[in-house]
Amino acid sequence: SYELTQPPSVSVSPGQTASITCSGDKLGDKYVSWYQQKPGQSPVLVIHQDTNRPSGIPERFSGSNSGNTATLTISGTQPMDEADYYCQAWDSSIVVFGGGTKLTVL
């Protein structure tokens, strides 16, 4: 079965750039979505189709996907961005999630 691998945790200082990676075999051939989940809340779609931000998502969120790695980048990270982030792709008609990355802003 297809697997997506994320680092368990990433730390960043306020105002700096955070990068969260998601790795999978030939992931660049698939569309990747990213979700933000804060404690006790439902996930929120922050990036779809590798690079697209839904309306209402701040411009500081961006994405890329090439080769075997997709990356979620948060520029000028704010304390409110502290959350768990999950990548997601489709493989053989089913949905696959990465294990999630806890972003700490300190």
Next chain:
Amino acid sequence: EVQLVESGGGLFQPGGSLRLSCAASGFTVSSNYMSWVRQAPGKGLEWVSVTYSGGTTYYADSVKGRFTISRDNSKNTLYLQVNSLRSEDTAVYYCARNLYSTGHGMDVWGQGTTVTVSS
């Protein structure tokens, strides 16, 4: 307003059954791919099942044969039937819309309903 509201969670015994509901408003369930996703306590998101707009369904290997996804178009509601409950089914269950224009990313999520399986 586009919204999903889940219900049907609670405390259930191992080996039992339950049916979760996901009532949609602001859009038509049958015109979209719709997924169920669960999250065990302290764990990550786990995709469970999807139904395509045409009616095709798929399941995660971990639930195949025990879970059934369905929809009632007249009620604009998505369902998840869960049989032979196990302790590892304990989780918050979310329904989500997989919107075509986002490459079937999940753009709308419900608030989740908690299922606890324990004797």
